[in-house]
Amino acid sequence: MSNNVFMKQSRKYIPLTIMIIFVLLFCGCKQNKVEDKQPENTFAVHGSVREMVIHPETPDFPEHEGKALFMSYCSVCHSLKYISGQPGFPRKTWDAEVAKMVTKYKAQIDSATCQKIVDYLAAVKGKA
């Protein structure tokens, strides 16, 4: 009996519930669209102050062992576009590049991790 009353009452809310679901779905889609689109870079002058906003993008990289290490360590100081924009190189070139980041630019990467990053680069950006 009480069940029945509940059913009857809740039936009243069906159109509203459907509407809410549609609104949520629509907002969700819209949200996705906004996320897909790169936000605009801006520039403004306020009196003596100049300000710009640049939104960097993260390029896609192939799945391969070591990808997560490569992406996290190599993006500390610079855009990963530094790597996506390179042609393929032999392993010894990647070895020298990663070593340079540690010895010259003082990146904090231990040698075991360096090797895994070099492995990744040699695999996805190796000499064709």
Add this chain to the structure above:
Amino acid sequence: MVKYPEKGEMQLLTDRPPQLETPLNIFRQDFTPNEYFFVRWHLSQIVTKIDVDTFRLYIGGAVDKPLALSMNDLKTKFAADSIVALAICSGNSRGTFNPKVPGTQWGNGAMGNARWKGVKLKDILAMAGVKPGALNVTFQGLDRAPLAGTPAFVKSLDIGHAIDGEVMVAYEMNGQPLPMLNGYPLKLVVPGWYATYWVGSLSNINVLTDTFHGFWMTKAYQVTKDPALNESPDSLAKTTVPISNINLHSIFVEPDATQPVNAGKQCLIEGLAFNDGTGIQKVELSFDDGKTWNETRLNPELGKYSWRRWKYDWVPGAAGMYHLCVRATDNNGHTQGNKQWNRSGYGRGFIEHLDVNVK
């Protein structure tokens, strides 16, 4: 292609820090518009917000009177100076080196020609009073690296060069304040030298009584002593020196090699030639792989440190693929070589080729 603050559509190479390349068709003008002028930074924390009322240019070290100059000081306490000069990245055209070398893979668009306005560095140093025994002057901007251990971007010049009356602290390019991405509010202009010395968002000038040994002068931007900046991948030069003068080079700008041109019809070939201020005596084209050369028309000189535009009216005969070469000769009679390679892809300066499809 991307649109960055104060910039038109440009080729994005990296975005943290930003490196943007000028599209080749922009080079059909004497001066490169600010909104298309190439962008190159080294450290990823570049200045994104600045108040010119509180900004100061600091001059210190071996001087009688250290200075903190406001933008207003620079514009009112010194005579304004102006110079036309080519800014060109040491690694311009690196992407065309063979075998490939690591580094930003620039095409020919990491350069631009502008009229710079500002104050002679000589005048600023005179106001500070350089102490006897000064040897080097260092330059640093407001850009920083995320890690404390990364060497700060500091460049240096010999004192004699710094006070030669040509090196300038510029606050305008092409009649406008510099875009933030090009080093607003101040940029060091070192006419005839590669743009690695043209420090952007310049904030600190320091006079030293010894030689500066910073990373960006002794470890980075090193080249072979060979004047043509040529070395062999099999036997790299044992000793290197900091890169300096702009190497003699000429490039094609038109025609666009991706489009065919019409047989029997006049086709305008045009391009650019430049060097370190020695000046361009002639630019020649070859249609037979360098056996014979045809002199092009040079546009009027815009200043000794400007690039020089050249043009040639070509009427291709029969249809087919044509192989063109361009070479420049400087005012000392020195001409470009046939091949060049170096480990860092710096100072490209050999004869360029263009394949044109005639239909």
